[in-house]
Amino acid sequence: MTSSVTASLPRPSPFHLLLAFGSGGLLTLMVDFNGLVGLYATPFYSSWVAHGTGIVAALAFLALLRLRPEAGAGGAKPAAPLWAYLGGVSGALTVILTSTAVNSPLALSGTLALGLAGQVVFSLAADRWGLLGMPVRIPLLRDFAALALIAAGSVIIIFGRGA
Amino acid sequence: MIEAILIATLAGVLVSLSRQINGRLAVSTTPLVASFWNHVVGFAVLTAIGLVIGALWPAGAFSAPWYAYLGGTIGVIFVASGSWLIARIGAINTAMLVIGGQMVFGVALDLVRGAEGHVLASALGVALIIAGAALTQRRR
Known part of the structure; x- marks a missing residue:
């Protein structure tokens, strides 16, 4: 490493x-x-x-x-680009x-599980390339293992409840 | 069905996109200021859409129990904490730990309410989430 x-x-x-x-x-x-x-x-x-x-x-x-x-932006902080106000x-x-x-036929369980997938894909890309002015963070094997465990646990809970 | 799948996945992408943008604003201001603007801009967008489709004042607007209207206040703290975290531990760590917390508290809430569901599946899920969360931690 x-x-x-x-x-x-x-x-x-x-x-x-x-x-x-x-x-x-x-x-x-x-x-x-x-x-x-x-x-x-x-x-x-x-x-x-x-x-x-x-x-x-x-x-x-x-x-x-x-x-x-x-009064938020004081001192050495970099100015915020205009698009940074559009998170809402x-x-x-x-x-x-x-x-x-x-x-839709997805119901709550399917919607939650796919939403989780969407968050994972975007967040990995955001860290990998430092999207939208945030720091670059290259994920390691350990990060993928943590991701897999939390995602698997969440999906089990989502569908266990929905059943 | 394909359309619904794309919509649900896009909703997840937008959750993370929003946190990434609010995180960037928090770097230049403060997390609470970022949360403030998130709500101002979101309110403006929803007001514009609501005026067009005429959905701003539906029947039953004030019929929910009073505490249900605290959701917005909780949301302010939620957005501020996410904006603070993402600049410090990154997007994927923030997303996974928040989802993990959401799931574990959801299971706890179900238990308190005595909701129907697979107790064993929930217990296994919580165990996997805690193991994953432990794996994100700094080494000693």
């Missing part, structure tokens, strides 16, 4: 792992809550309301941290695509 390759690939620390797992737990809760609003109204409305209330919540959090949105477009479209797929 060459040191230059491993050096370009910082591994997660226990703190990173706990934060990511906790973030995934929040996602479970969020999908559940948004799904409930979608059940009473529509999935589209649910996403619209979640984005709207999210703006208010983000402003409240920023105020708590005494940071205004404009992709997020908004996701809801529409997902609710379409869930209502």
Whole structure:
């Protein structure tokens, strides 16, 4: 194993792992809550309301941290390109695509499993080539083993529940 | 069916694309600012689409239990944490660990609610996810 390759690939620390797992737990809760609003109204409305209330919540959090949105870029940080503000477009479209797929023969299980596949393919490419201005990270055999274990476990859970 | 498969896969691609872009904005600002703009732009896009298709104010808009409307607030923390993580541990590590956490908490939520499902399959799945997550860790 060459040191230059491993050096370009910082591994997660226990703190990173706990934060990511906790973030995934929040996602479970969020999908559940948004799904409930979608059940009473529509999935589209649910996403619209979640984005709207999210703006208010983000402003409240920023105020708590005494940071205004404009005051974010300070000191030595590189300026953000204009496209970096467009992450929300992709997020908004996701809801529409997902609710379409869930209502197809794929159902929830198939939609989740294929969504997982889409995330894996894009994320591997994003790391390999450092897409959209992020650092290049060449995955090693160990990373693929971790990926395979987590993906296999997730697919077993997804279809075990759906059955 | 092919169409549905492409749509579901594209939805996954968009999840990661969004995190990659928000991660880039967080590098220049802060993760919370990136999350703020994610919600502003997403809200603008959905409002425009909703006005065109007339879907902004459906019946039952306010009928869900009050806590269900906290989904957006949780989403702000979710986007901010993802934007912070992706610059530090990369896209694939962030994606897999978040998915792993989502699955494990999903199984826990099912257990609490006593939902139907294969308990053995869920237990095996959780074990594989924990093994995979352990494998991502730094060597001592």
